[in-house]
Amino acid sequence: METLISEIMTKPDIENLKKWARQLRLDVLMMLNKAKSGHTGGSLSAADIVAALYFYKMRHDPKNTKWEDRDRFVLSKGHAAPIQYAALARCGYFSPKELRTLRKLGSILQGHPDMKCTPGIEVCTGSLGQGLSMANGMALALRLDKKTSRVYALLGDGEVEEGQIWEAAMSAAHYKLDNICAILDFNGFQIDGAVTDVMNVEPLTEKWKAFGWHVLMIDGHDMEQIIHALDEAETIKGQPTMIIARTVKGKGVSIFEGKYQYHGVPPSDEELKKSLEELGVSAEGWPERLVE
Amino acid sequence: MTKLLGTREVYGDTLSELGAVNKNIVVLDADLSGSTKTSVFAKKFPDRFFNMGVSEADMMGTAAGLSTCGKIPFASTFAIFASGRAWEQVRQSIAYPKLNVKIVASHGGITVGEDGASHQAIEDIALMRCIPNMTVIMPCDGIETKSVIHEIVKYNGPVYVRVARGKFPVVMPEDYKFSIGKGVVVRNGKDATIIAMGLMVSHAIEAAAMLEKEGLNIRVINMSTIKPIDRDLIIKAAKETGAIITAEEHSIIGGLGEAVAGVVAEEFPVPMKRVGIQDKFGQSGLAEELLAHYGLMPKDIAVAVREVVKKK
Numbered sequence: 027m028e029t030l031i032s033e034i035m036t037k038p039d040i041e042n043l044k045k046w047a048r049q050l051r052l053d054v055l056m057m058l059n060k061a062k063s064g065h066t067g068g069s070l071s072a073a074d075i076v077a078a079l080y081f082y083k084m085r086h087d088p089k090n091t092k093w094e095d096r097d098r099f100v101l102s103k104g105h106a107a108p109i110q111y112a113a114l115a116r117c118g119y120f121s122p123k124e125l126r127t128l129r130k131l132g133s134i135l136q137g138h139p140d141m142k143c144t145p146g147i148e149v150c151t152g153s154l155g156q157g158l159s160m161a162n163g164m165a166l167a168l169r170l171d172k173k174t175s176r177v178y179a180l181l182g183d184g185e186v187e188e189g190q191i192w193e194a195a196m197s198a199a200h201y202k203l204d205n206i207c208a209i210l211d212f213n214g215f216q217i218d219g220a221v222t223d224v225m226n227v228e229p230l231t232e233k234w235k236a237f238g239w240h241v242l243m244i245d246g247h248d249m250e251q252i253i254h255a256l257d258e259a260e261t262i263k264g265q266p267t268m269i270i271a272r273t274v275k276g277k278g279v280s281i282f283e284g285k286y287q288y289h290g291v292p293p294s295d296e297e298l299k300k301s302l303e304e305l306g307v308s309a310e311g312w313p314e315r316l317v318e
Numbered sequence: 319m320t321k322l323l324g325t326r327e328v329y330g331d332t333l334s335e336l337g338a339v340n341k342n343i344v345v346l347d348a349d350l351s352g353s354t355k356t357s358v359f360a361k362k363f364p365d366r367f368f369n370m371g372v373s374e375a376d377m378m379g380t381a382a383g384l385s386t387c388g389k390i391p392f393a394s395t396f397a398i399f400a401s402g403r404a405w406e407q408v409r410q411s412i413a414y415p416k417l418n419v420k421i422v423a424s425h426g427g428i429t430v431g432e433d434g435a436s437h438q439a440i441e442d443i444a445l446m447r448c449i450p451n452m453t454v455i456m457p458c459d460g461i462e463t464k465s466v467i468h469e470i471v472k473y474n475g476p477v478y479v480r481v482a483r484g485k486f487p488v489v490m491p492e493d494y495k496f497s498i499g500k501g502v503v504v505r506n507g508k509d510a511t512i513i514a515m516g517l518m519v520s521h522a523i524e525a526a527a528m529l530e531k532e533g534l535n536i537r538v539i540n541m542s543t544i545k546p547i548d549r550d551l552i553i554k555a556a557k558e559t560g561a562i563i564t565a566e567e568h569s570i571i572g573g574l575g576e577a578v579a580g581v582v583a584e585e586f587p588v589p590m591k592r593v594g595i596q597d598k599f600g601q602s603g604l605a606e607e608l609l610a611h612y613g614l615m616p617k618d619i620a621v622a623v624r625e626v627v628k629k630k
Contacts, residue, residue, distance in 0.1 A: 098386075141386075141415050148386060153410040159376045160411055163383020163391075166368065170344070171387070190407070193376035201368070 038082045040249050046116065047077035047249070049317045051278045052307045053112035053125055058292035061129040064137070067275040067288045069109040071213040071246070072180060075271055078252040079178055080113040088118040091145045097175050098148050098164050102157020103182030103211060104138040105290070111135050111144070115313070119146035122313035155188025157181070158208060162194055165203040176260065179208045184216030187225045192237065198266040199238025206266040207259040208239075211246065213275035215286035234268040246271025279304055320520075321488040323460025325481035326424040330355025332467040333392060333422075334362045340471060341366075346381050346393045348374045353483075354394040354424040374399045378407035378419075385417040390471060396430075397423035397439035397480055401446050412476050413451045419476050421446075422467075426456070426480035427567035428595065428612060429517065429605040438600035439480075443515075444572025446478040447545045453498060454545040456480040458519035459489045462542055465496035473498055480516070484605050487520040489540065501548035507537035510561035510627050512619060513552065515541050515574045518565035518593070524616035525565075529623055536623060547577050549585070556586040561626045563591050565619050567609075570594035589629035591622045 050073045058064040080086075084097040101110050108128060115122040120134065127133035134143045138152025149160045161179040168175050185191065198206050210230065218224050227233075234241045240262045244251040252271070259267035275289070276282025279301040282293075293301055302309055307317045337343045337359050344366045351357040351369060360367035370377040374395055381391035393400070400423035401408070412419045423442065430438045446454045455470070455477065457463040463481060470477045489504060504519065505526050512522040519540045526536035537559055539551060556562060562582055564575035575592030582590055595612050609615055 149382065150410060150415045153406060156375075156379050156407055156411050159379025159407075160383035160386070162376075163380040163385070164387055165383075166380065167344075167384045167387030167389050170366070170389070190373075190375040190379065193371075193373035194379065197370060197373070197376055197380065200371075 038253050043077055043081055043249050045317060046081045047074045048305060048307060049116060050077055050109055050112040051305055052302065052317055053115070053313065054108045055279070055293055055298055055301050056309060056312050057108050057111070057125050057128045059295065059298045060126055062292055063129055064108055064292050065105040065290050066282055066292055067215065067285065068103060068106045068182060068211065068213065070276050070278055070282060071273040072106050072109050072211045073277065074247050074249055075180065075209055075211065075252055076109045076113050078249060078256060080117055082253055083256045084178065085175070088146065091119065095173060095175055098161070098177045100149055100157045100161040100177065100179040101139050101151055102179050103154065103185050104151030104157070107137065107139050110139060110147070114144065114146040125313050154182070154185040155190040158191055158194035159197070161206055161208070162198050162201070162203060165198070165206045166201060168205060176205050176207060179206065181208055181210045183210060183212045183214065183221050183227055184224070186210065186227050195234065195237040195239065202264050203266045204263050207256065207269065208266065209269045209271055211273050212270055213273040215275045215284070215289060217286065217289040219286050230270055234270070238265055239268045240265050242267065242269045244269060244271050246273035247277055322485035323488055324485045325457055325460055325463040326355045326483065328460040328463040329422055329424070329467060329481050330358035332464045334359040336467065336471055337363050337366065340390065342388060342390045343471070344368065344384055344389045344391050346370055346377050346391055348372055348377045348395040348399065350395050353396070356392070356394045374404040375407045378404045379411050381419045382411040382417050385419050390418055390420065392420045392422055394422045394424065396437060397426035397442040398437060401439060401442035401478070405445055409449050413449045416451045416475050418474050420470050420479065421477065422479045422481060424481045425483045427482060427516070428600040428608045429482055429484045429567065431483065431605045431608065432602050434602040435599040440569045440595050440600060441572065442480060443544055443568050443574065447572065447577065451476060452545065453477045453543070455498070455543050456516045457496070457542050458516055458540045459486045461488055461490040461492060461494055462496055465494060466542070469496050469498055482517065486517050489520050489523065496542065499543050499546045499548060501539045501541040501543070501551040503537060504540050505536070505538040507535040508559055509535045510563060510623050511537040511539060511555035511559045512563045512565055512623065513539045513541050513555070513574070513578050514565040515544060516567055518567055518614065521614065521616045522565050522619055525619035525623065528616060528620050534623065534627060541574060541578070544574050544577055547581065549581050552578055552581045553585045556582050556588045560630050561589050563593060563619065563622045563626055565593040567614055568594055569597060571597055589626045591626045593619050593622050
């Protein structure tokens with residue numbers, strides 16, 4: 027059973043969001059190439075969702091990172107940190123120059139998200155399966171304080187093999203946390219191979235529904251569908267919402283697309299060159315210069 | 319007759335007293351609120367109590383999330399589940415970001431009794447002690463428990479507190495004030511020092527009284543903060559008494575004994591012996607029977623003291 031996306035969004039500037047998603051992809055590729063380690067595939071698959079959240083949906087203030095009424099974002103699939111770092115830098119949480127320091131000693135950009143090091147990061151993630159519980163905790167606190175802020179959590183499909191995710195899924199439904207919106211980056215691959223081969227997580231829609239969630243199915247690279255789903259989630263009362271976003275691992279760069287081998291491998295110099303050509307973006311002036 | 323007080327009962331009462339004053343206190347439990355005594359708080363403040371069901375990992379993560387929004391979460395379950403089942407959640411989600419989460423775990427040690435080895439945490443202090451940023455406390459009686467709970471609310475950071483199923487003899491005076499990281503000399507002496515935690519503090523005092531009759535003058539320290547440990551007090555004891563015996567209702571591996579030994583070995587080596595559970599699992603039985611079986615009675619501590627004093 028799928029909930030269909032019926033209305034067509036007109037408000038948000040789709041083209042602008044697409045441009046930001048392209049910018050984030052460029053940033054991810056450049057950062058990972060410079061870091062010489064990190065997770066390419068799962069960062070690129072989440073680019074459109076993250077762009078929609080940071081540049082459209084979330085109420086946040088990069089100049090006031092502890093603003094009490096802000097919406098929260100938890101990157102439960104913490105290995106996709108580069109995509110969040112790119113978004114934070116482009117929103118103005120810190121200088122884009124910091125993107126050059128990813129994974130280097132003393133950097134504010136740790137290998138996995140670290141709230142103590144990076145402005146705009148809400149919790150520490152990276153050990154899979156723990157983010158949704160933390161998001162639930164935030165949602166409970168916000169409700170106690172009668173805040174209208176919402177909590178967004180981005181999960182990986184391999185990640186939902188973790189038992190804690192299902193504990194948290196139960197808790198969110200039990201406590202009727204309608205201020206939670208989880209998004210599943212369903213790119214079909216984990217580090218050892220296809221999710222269906224390693225440990226099948228399907229049927230996901232039925233599972234989340236059975237756990238008491240309102241479930242939406244979308245194409246995670248269709249900006250209109252993403253923003254519509256995020257908007258719809260906000261109208262759902264009495265239960266949490268899960269947006270299952272069908273994505274392509276490594277989306278945007280054909281050499282990485284659908285290849286689990288690039289789960290935790292950065293682009294080489296040669297691969298970077300080809301990737302940027304394909305995306306129609308240039309490394310020139312990075313990170314100061316923005317994509318056209 | 320010595321007055322007995324349950325540390326978990328005092329925890330439950332103190333928590334609900336504090337909850338009336340501090341609205342930021344929230345409490346989580348994993349289906350053991352009747353045993354951990356968080357049920358007292360739950361009755362008084364149902365909107366600030368979250369029963370997470372039998373899911374300790376989720377409970378720790380939820381507590382972490384609550385704390386990022388300014389709440390002071392107390393997460394309670396049995397010590398074995400808090401420290402064992404949810405260890406990595408405590409490490410990753412709570413201790414690493416140094417979040418203000420208080421883990422108060424009941425049913426620590428073998429005095430859990432009849433439930434047997436599966437429910438007897440004899441490794442929890444070791445598991446929590448090795449995590450950076452973590453403060454580890456075991457109060458020795460009801461009076462200290464009350465003061466501990468008050469103090470950890472004032473402290474901003476993660477804390478693990480072990481309380482027990484059984485009732486402990488009251489050792490500390492009514493007006494005692496606990497401070498984090500400070501051990502307390504509960505009996506003066508010059509021939510050797512017993513450094514103990516929890517129930518073993520009262521056993522150490524009994525042991526010292528036995529040894530007094532043999533002409534040995536034994537100092538007893540209540541080392542309720544196992545981390546950060548009171549180095550100065552340990553060094554002073556080593557220098558002044560020349561022999562140290564530790565006593566804990568915990569494995570001798572990784573617990574109070576090793577924490578003390580680390581300081582003694584580095585700063586002022588003197589003969590030492592660790593009284594504790596000798597790298598074995600517990601079993602079913604009455605608490606008293608188990609304490610005797612595993613060598614944790616006052617007479618066992620006295621044997622260790624005599625042995626160490628001979629090596630001086």
